[in-house]
Amino acid sequence: WLRRTTHYLFIVVVAVNSTLLTINAGDYIFYTDWAWTSFVVFSISQSTMLAVGAVYYLLSTGVPGTATYYATMMTIYTWVAKGAWFALGYPYDFIAVPVWIPSAMLLDLTYWATRRNKHMLILVGGTLVGLSLPLFNMINLLLVRDPLEVAFKYPRPTLPPYMTPIEPQVGKFYNSPVALGSGPGAVLTVPIAALGAKLNTWTYRWMAA
Numbered sequence: 001w002l003r004r005t006t007h008y009l010f011i012v013v014v015a016v017n018s019t020l021l022t023i024n025a026g027d028y029i030f031y032t033d034w035a036w037t038s039f040v041v042f043s044i045s046q047s048t049m050l051a052v053g054a055v056y057y058l059l060s061t062g063v064p065g066t067a068t069y070y071a072t073m074m075t076i077y078t079w080v081a082k083g084a085w086f087a088l089g090y091p092y093d094f095i096a097v098p099v100w101i102p103s104a105m106l107l108d109l110t111y112w113a114t115r116r117n118k119h120m121l122i123l124v125g126g127t128l129v130g131l132s133l134p135l136f137n138m139i140n141l142l143l144v145r146d147p148l149e150v151a152f153k154y155p156r157p158t159l160p161p162y163m164t165p166i167e168p169q170v171g172k173f174y175n176s177p178v179a180l181g182s183g184p185g186a187v188l189t190v191p192i193a194a195l196g197a198k199l200n201t202w203t204y205r206w207m208a209a
Contacts, residue, residue: 134181
């Protein structure tokens with residue numbers, strides 16, 4: 001009973017922290033000239049946060065599918081937070097809800113396809129999460145209103161002419177936000193996934209003490 005309660009408590013804590021991280025790491029919609037840089041940081045932080053919680057939850061239950069369930073909880077929490085901020089008068093796009101669920105499904109698929117192999121889950125699953133989340137997360141930038149359009153349509157009354165927003169130049173693939181987010185994300189998510197696996201060991205030792 002204590003073990004199960006501890007697992008669920010940890011899951012809720014990490015999911016809530018994911019919501020807070022979403023709010024603090026990513027208002028990239030409003031960083032008109034820094035949207036790509038902010039998107040890269042946002043994607044990497046969300047890849048690692050998804051990996052540590054989903055791997056912990058997945059290995060604690062041993063049932064493929066729980067990573068997707070965990071990502072669904074994170075998504076619901078964030079949509080609730082988005083609704084709360086919107087009710088307070090903030091723009092609808094103030095919080096961009098990350099697209100966690102497809103990457104979590106890849107994590108579950110890896111665990112199932114490798115017959116519940118923990119090491120393959122860390123190496124292959126962690127890499128897939130880091131590679132895929134920036135790609136899926138680009139859906140956010142495709143669906144929200146163009147920040148440049150908003151800036152030109154609703155300029156500040158006191159904004160001097162020399163501070164009028166200028167459309168940033170978008171580079172080629174090597175300078176694309178998806179590529180820049182996927183590269184470091186694939187590298188960093190693997191050790192963070194290993195941390196999620198190690199948390200199970202620490203939890204068991206703590207309960208046995």
